[in-house]
Amino acid sequence: MGNSVSLYLLSVLGLLFQPETKEVGQNIYVVLAVTLIVWLGVFFFLLYLDRQLKQVKDKIDWENE
């Protein structure tokens, strides 16, 4: 599943580029990271679905010819 792999890479990136702050709970970047990860995850899944759909469509076209 290439999709899971990309999700995994994404999460690793998210964990690596997390800025450090001293104050607890004042890090707006955490919120940003969470939001981005959720949206990118959904986006990549939709891309994956789109690719699957295209494959099926191509197959149907090929069959009709």
Place this chain on the structure above:
Amino acid sequence: MNPRKYGLEESVWTLLVKSNIIFQKDFHLEFRTRYAINAIILFAVISLTAVSFSVGPIQLEPPIQSAMLWVIIFFSAMSGLSHIFVREEEQQTSDTLRLVAPPTAIFLGKWGFNVVLLFSLEIIIIPLYIALLNVEVQGMSAFLLIIVLGSVGLASIGTIMAAIVAQASTRGALFAVLSFPLSIPVLRSAIQGTWTAIQGGGVAQCLADIQLLFSFTVVILTSSILLFEFIWRK
């Protein structure tokens, strides 16, 4: 049709008789080849030795002692419990079995065999465990009760998962992968209960764990009996 002849009591009785026949068959087959029993007991002894050897002279705390015991029992169960259904597929005897007995009887018979297999493993492993790791069990009755209930629970999950795995292509690894998530409630409450029992807790102190083990086993067994027909039918 005479309703009394096919009444509930009658059918339960015939079911039990048939389950017993399946159990006897598996028992005799197993003790002729001793494949599963050798595998499971040797595996348990080796993992027990590994634990004891790596710990060395250090005296473990009760929580770690009980966790180690259940880890050994769990992995031994994973090494041997799937054999009961896998053998039927490997020797191509499952189709004959489908003809001669109802699914529920087959499941109960195989379940009984797995319970006996796990018990005979524990009869060997637990005295060794107590001796090698220098465990002082203060609440013996609660300890034994939890071991018995926990093994029945593990055997129930193992039996239904074995039935599933026997139909799949990659059997060995898949069995543990499928069984582990379902075994977590059993393992967790058994570890908790064993810990309490080692420290001298009686049945009353372990009651929550015992209740959970018992109810979970009953739920898994009933749903397994209901669902087994779907696995078994071709």
Place this chain on the structure above:
Amino acid sequence: MRRDWWKWFLGIWMTLMILGAFLYTPVAKGLGETTRVLYFHVPAAWVATLSFLISAVYSIRYLQKQQIQYDVWAASSAQIGFIFTILATVTGSIWAKEIWHSYWNWDPRETSIFVLLLIYAAYFALRSAIEDTNQKARLAAVYSILAFVTVPFLVFVIPRIYDSLHPDPLINPEVKIKMDPRMLRVFLGSLFGFTLLFYWMLRIKTDIEFLKLKLTKRM
């Protein structure tokens, strides 16, 4: 195009919710700015649980009716649920680093989402190990139901082991909503939006699977 109006509505709705999460809502005491995680992390976890439930329901329907479309629904739902489980786990872990100073410390919520991940992984491992379509559907359905039966016990067992530090937005012993009304509005809105998004994804996924089935039948 008219039938798709709700997709446009969903786009606008989710944009509003994101704006609301960052601009409209106040922050909770002790959590600071990270309160805003609530509007994205909790709905993802909710969708993960919901898809597990839907997968189990369709598994039961499959065993009753033995029609392959129920299996397609169950498997598709599980796949989308798996994605959302990963999302909820990762985002929760990042949040935990900020608040609890560790990515993973086996908090009850972390344990239960981890078990959910394991169950999904086992489900897919089982599906990939069987060739025959009907047999795959049957065994996967049985496993899904058995896993579903186990979940209530996990909910009971896991909190007894460790104390939870996880904030309770809605699920707490007193069953009271301890939220600012503005927060609640955005939270419920986001929950609704995510559920709709899940429904959309599920429809696309199942349509693709049905097309694939038709193709294999024609060949």
